Amino acid sequence: MMGLTQLAVHSIAAAWLDLPLQPPAASSIASSVDDVYYLLSGITIFFSVLIFSIIFYFMIKYRRRPGKTYEPETHTSLFLELSWTIIPSLICVVIFVWSSALYVRNSRPPANAREVFVIGKQWMWHIQHPEGPREINALHVPVGENIKLTMTSQDVIHGFYVPAFRVKKDVLPGHYTSIWFKANQVGTYHLFCSQYCGTNHSEMIGWIYVMSTTDYAAWLAEGEASESLAQQGAQLFTRLGCDSCHGAAASSAGPSLAGIYGKPQKMADGSTRVVDDSFLRQAVLTPSTVHVAGYPQIMPTFTGQVDEQQVLQLIAYVKSLGAQERTNGQ
Amino acid sequence: MSTTATVENFPNSSAEPQENYLNARYGVRSWLLTLDHKRIGLLYLGTITLMFVVGGIAATMMRLNLLEPQGTLVEPETYNKLFSTHGIVMVFFFLVPSIPATLGNFLIPLMIGARDVAFPRLNLLSWYIFVTGCLLMLYVVFTGGIDTGWTFYPPYSSSYAHTDVFLAAMAIFIAGFSSILTGMNFVVTIHKMRAPGMTWFRLPLFIWSMYATALIFVLGTPVIAVTLLLLGVEKLLHVGIFDPALGGDPVLFQHMFWFYSHPAVYIMILPSMGVISELITAFSRKRIFGYSFVAFSSLAIAVISFLVWGHHMFVSGQSVYAGLIFSVLSFLVAIPSAVKVFNWTATLYKGSISYEAPMLYALGFIGLFTIGGLTGLFLASLSTDVHLNGTYFVVAHFHYVMVGGAVMAYMGGLHYWWPKITGRLYPDLWARFAALIIFVGFNLTFFPQFVLGYLGMPRRYAMYPAEFQSLNVLSSAGASVLAVGYVIPLIYLIWSMKYGPVVGPNPFGTKGLEWTTQSPPPTENFLRTPIVTEEAYNYETAPEPEVVRV
Ligand code: HEM
Ligand SMILES: [Cu+2]
Ligand SMILES: [Cu+2]
Numbered sequence: 061m062m063g064l065t066q067l068a069v070h071s072i073a074a075a076w077l078d079l080p081l082q083p084p085a086a087s088s089i090a091s092s093v094d095d096v097y098y099l100l101s102g103i104t105i106f107f108s109v110l111i112f113s114i115i116f117y118f119m120i121k122y123r124r125r126p127g128k129t130y131e132p133e134t135h136t137s138l139f140l141e142l143s144w145t146i147i148p149s150l151i152c153v154v155i156f157v158w159s160s161a162l163y164v165r166n167s168r169p170p171a172n173a174r175e176v177f178v179i180g181k182q183w184m185w186h187i188q189h190p191e192g193p194r195e196i197n198a199l200h201v202p203v204g205e206n207i208k209l210t211m212t213s214q215d216v217i218h219g220f221y222v223p224a225f226r227v228k229k230d231v232l233p234g235h236y237t238s239i240w241f242k243a244n245q246v247g248t249y250h251l252f253c254s255q256y257c258g259t260n261h262s263e264m265i266g267w268i269y270v271m272s273t274t275d276y277a278a279w280l281a282e283g284e285a286s287e288s289l290a291q292q293g294a295q296l297f298t299r300l301g302c303d304s305c306h307g308a309a310a311s312s313a314g315p316s317l318a319g320i321y322g323k324p325q326k327m328a329d330g331s332t333r334v335v336d337d338s339f340l341r342q343a344v345l346t347p348s349t350v351h352v353a354g355y356p357q358i359m360p361t362f363t364g365q366v367d368e369q370q371v372l373q374l375i376a377y378v379k380s381l382g383a384q385e386r387t388n389g390q
Numbered sequence: 391m392s393t394t395a396t397v398e399n400f401p402n403s404s405a406e407p408q409e410n411y412l413n414a415r416y417g418v419r420s421w422l423l424t425l426d427h428k429r430i431g432l433l434y435l436g437t438i439t440l441m442f443v444v445g446g447i448a449a450t451m452m453r454l455n456l457l458e459p460q461g462t463l464v465e466p467e468t469y470n471k472l473f474s475t476h477g478i479v480m481v482f483f484f485l486v487p488s489i490p491a492t493l494g495n496f497l498i499p500l501m502i503g504a505r506d507v508a509f510p511r512l513n514l515l516s517w518y519i520f521v522t523g524c525l526l527m528l529y530v531v532f533t534g535g536i537d538t539g540w541t542f543y544p545p546y547s548s549s550y551a552h553t554d555v556f557l558a559a560m561a562i563f564i565a566g567f568s569s570i571l572t573g574m575n576f577v578v579t580i581h582k583m584r585a586p587g588m589t590w591f592r593l594p595l596f597i598w599s600m601y602a603t604a605l606i607f608v609l610g611t612p613v614i615a616v617t618l619l620l621l622g623v624e625k626l627l628h629v630g631i632f633d634p635a636l637g638g639d640p641v642l643f644q645h646m647f648w649f650y651s652h653p654a655v656y657i658m659i660l661p662s663m664g665v666i667s668e669l670i671t672a673f674s675r676k677r678i679f680g681y682s683f684v685a686f687s688s689l690a691i692a693v694i695s696f697l698v699w700g701h702h703m704f705v706s707g708q709s710v711y712a713g714l715i716f717s718v719l720s721f722l723v724a725i726p727s728a729v730k731v732f733n734w735t736a737t738l739y740k741g742s743i744s745y746e747a748p749m750l751y752a753l754g755f756i757g758l759f760t761i762g763g764l765t766g767l768f769l770a771s772l773s774t775d776v777h778l779n780g781t782y783f784v785v786a787h788f789h790y791v792m793v794g795g796a797v798m799a800y801m802g803g804l805h806y807w808w809p810k811i812t813g814r815l816y817p818d819l820w821a822r823f824a825a826l827i828i829f830v831g832f833n834l835t836f837f838p839q840f841v842l843g844y845l846g847m848p849r850r851y852a853m854y855p856a857e858f859q860s861l862n863v864l865s866s867a868g869a870s871v872l873a874v875g876y877v878i879p880l881i882y883l884i885w886s887m888k889y890g891p892v893v894g895p896n897p898f899g900t901k902g903l904e905w906t907t908q909s910p911p912p913t914e915n916f917l918r919t920p921i922v923t924e925e926a927y928n929y930e931t932a933p934e935p936e937v938v939r940v
Contacts, residue, residue, distance in 0.1 A: 083846045092773075093777055096773055097844070100767055100771065111756070111760055112757060118738035118743070119743060122738060123743050123744070124743055135678070136680050137679075140680075145729055149725055156718055160717060163714075166776075182550070215545070217546065217640060226773075226777040228705050233640065253848070254781070254848045259537075262466060265855075
């Protein structure tokens with residue numbers, strides 16, 4: 061049914077009207093989302109046509125005629141009522157299960173994804189690659205690789221939307237949200253802001269450049285003249301005086317941060333939390349909300365001293381400490 | 391509804407009735423201080439018509455602007471104010487009160503055989519409260535505007551917008567009280583004031599749907615009132631409630647907002663479903679098919695509608711599990727709506743169908759509502775919603791439901807009961823022509839938007855990439871047809887108030903207590919309290935139509 065609807069709709073539009081009808085499908089999930097879309101379109105067309113034809117038929121057959129006398133009528137039928145309750149319900153169950161399974165699968169980023177950071181602000185997108193390059197309203201990614209975006213906003217709510225990839229997520233101030241995708245076609249695709257964010261909302265747009273692996277490596281090399289995110293973070297770590305408490309010395313007032321990323325931590329209230337991006341962000345901006353066990357709560361808040369960009373640098377640095385630890389350990 | 395009662399209630403059926411609620415008293419004071427539910431209904435009719443014109447002008451300017459990718463008419467800043475004004479005015483100041491406050495006010499006492507609503511003074515107060523809200527909103531619109539969208543999402547609305555968010559929120563807050571009071575009034579009226587013999591299952595379905603709507607008014611409106619109040623508090627006093635910079639949670643606002651605003655969608659559609667049940671039975675001269683299924687599906691919708699708000703937030707970062715639950719509940723709410731469509735269709739079977747203007751609107755409603763409802767499934771389904779949320783697909787979907795559905799039904803109801811309201815008929819040919827124009831114009835305007843949304847065009851865009859232009863031009867062309875369709879009835883309905891042919895008590899020969907009294911009804915509605923002896927829509931005993939065609 062999907063294939064047929066798709067074919068019919070396309071040939072009509074293409075042949076007679078010359079209208080665009082389908083966005084490019086350039087990610088690993090795009091065509092499976094489209095399958096659900098075309099199934100739903102098929103169902104919509106089927107039921108609309110069914111109901112319209114019945115109505116038209118009745119309209120003609122039972123039009124008022126002079127002299128026609130009143131007919132005793134059937135005005136209820138349990139069989140009909142049940143069938144038109146149950147059949148649509150079953151159809152809904154099928155769509156729900158199919159679509160939800162796809163959604164659940166798509167919402168978990170694969171473990172090996174390459175990470176990129178996104179900061180939305182009125183009215184532009186800041187993109188930060190861990191290797192160092194920064195971009196504005198543009199994101200370069202290699203084809204065929206899993207990319208995970210960790211996103212936050214510096215002001216109001218924005219929405220990161222790439223129609224060609226069929227992905228979208230709100231970008232919230234004060235939180236990290238994330239999406240992932242795997243582009244499977246080299247090309248240039250729209251990036252839109254999908255959550256109204258003020259005057260120039262409609263200009264908060266940009267491009268996603270999907271490049272071949274070699275082109276991407278060249279592009280990255282060009283940009284890598286600058287320091288990597290973790291290196292920038294290391295400098296910040298010293299400049300802000302984090303190292304005075306989190307230094308290597310055993311006498312430090314705070315815990316060592318080496319190797320904590322991705323590991324569970326015991327909190328002062330007895331709970332356990334895994335150290336992830338959100339955890340680190342909280343530790344820097346609102347330390348009172350993540351009090352680790354065994355240490356006095358003396359860490360000052362850095363709200364106001366660091367912006368979202370710098371928080372990301374610090375996170376990248378702490379992460380890199382983790383990586384070092386692991387290689388050292390082996 | 392026995393034949394004897396019918397005759398007693400309109401002594402002189404051929405000529406214009408001597409005294410009725412319209413000519414019982416004259417003068418502005420007699421209107422502004424009236425306690426008559428029928429006059430109050432007309433006060434609402436006038437008010438919301440003006441608001442519809444305001445919202446319509448904003449829509450026209452938007453569609454004009456979208457003719458070209460860079461915008462033809464206004465700056466983005468102004469465009470943002472236009473869609474915000476349009477959304478707020480159309481939803482809170484037109485569609486929410488539309489059928490309940492006009493037709494509901496006018497018809498509930500007439501249909502249940504009562505003299506008035508339970509609390510006439512409260513009823514008048516509701517209108518004054520509503521007008522206060524309208525005036526405040528218009529003040530905001532004409533002194534700088536509002537640019538938050540009708541959804542008021544913080545922290546944009548609370549900490550970044552430079553427009554008068556506080557006053558606009560207060561305007562809606564105030565208008566909300568009018569809904570709450572009207573809702574309470576209706577619930578009590580329907581419980582307490584039914585005529586002898588008017589049991590619950592003899593009630594016309596319009597009354598059932600008004601009852602369900604009134605419940606949502608009473609239960610849901612306080613939530614939006616509190617939400618907007620909190621927004622105002624944050625805005626004025628800088629208390630952190632929703633803005634993360636102040637320690638608040640912006641997603642909390644979205645939960646609270648949609649907890650009201652999804653049920654509000656049903657405030658807008660349930661009354662229209664009631665109207666459609668009346669129109670379909672009236673013009674096929676048949677009982678409704680599956681009375682109790684239609685009645686209970688209204689209540690089912692009212693209940694479930696309170697549990698699906700999260701489907702507006704599938705991409706807001708809410709958990710996967712919450713997404714799954716809200717998705718399945720949203721599919722669930724689609725079922726009772728489908729049941730209604732099937733029952734209306736089955737009602738036509740073996741009917742004696744005629745095609746006066748109200749019936750054309752009703753049939754148009756079924757068509758457009760079917761498409762609106764089915765496209766809702768795309769948005770209840772998680773993986774497709776991720777792509778379609780926040781795009782023109784959503785704009786098309788809700789216009790199919792709210793304009794193609796609710797406004798079509800409102801127009802149909804207005805045409806059906808117009809002879810009862812004014813005692814005169816409009817030119818039926820023009821009316822049917824307008825219904826057709828509206829149907830065609832509507833589809834031209836909004837169907838291309840489904841495609842635009844699937845292509846990825848986000849909503850609330852003052853400018854857009856060039857490849858979306860052809861579909862936008864198509865949509866704007868349709869909007870001009872639609873505008874003509876709305877202007878025609880405005881003209882002939884006003885014309886008919888003075889020049890339309892006078893009609894008797896029951897021009898369409900239909901059932902229902904409201905048709906057993908004179909047109910327009912006397913101030914006290916019925917000269918003698920009617921006694922109901924049969925179920926609704928018993929067309930076996932219906933009088934012949936006194937066909938009046940112009
Ligand atoms: C009672 C009738 C109507 C209601 C209740 C209604 C409701 C709405 C709402 C709630 C919005 C969203 C505003 C926002 O995003 O904040 C909207 C947007 C819009 N409506 Fe209507 N509308 C109605 C009639 C119309 C008509 C007749 C037209 C055609 C000219 C129209 C054209 C638009 C347009 C162009 C948008 C802007 C879409 C965007 O930029 O996101 N509306 N409407
Ligand atoms: Cu935006
Ligand atoms: Cu909803």
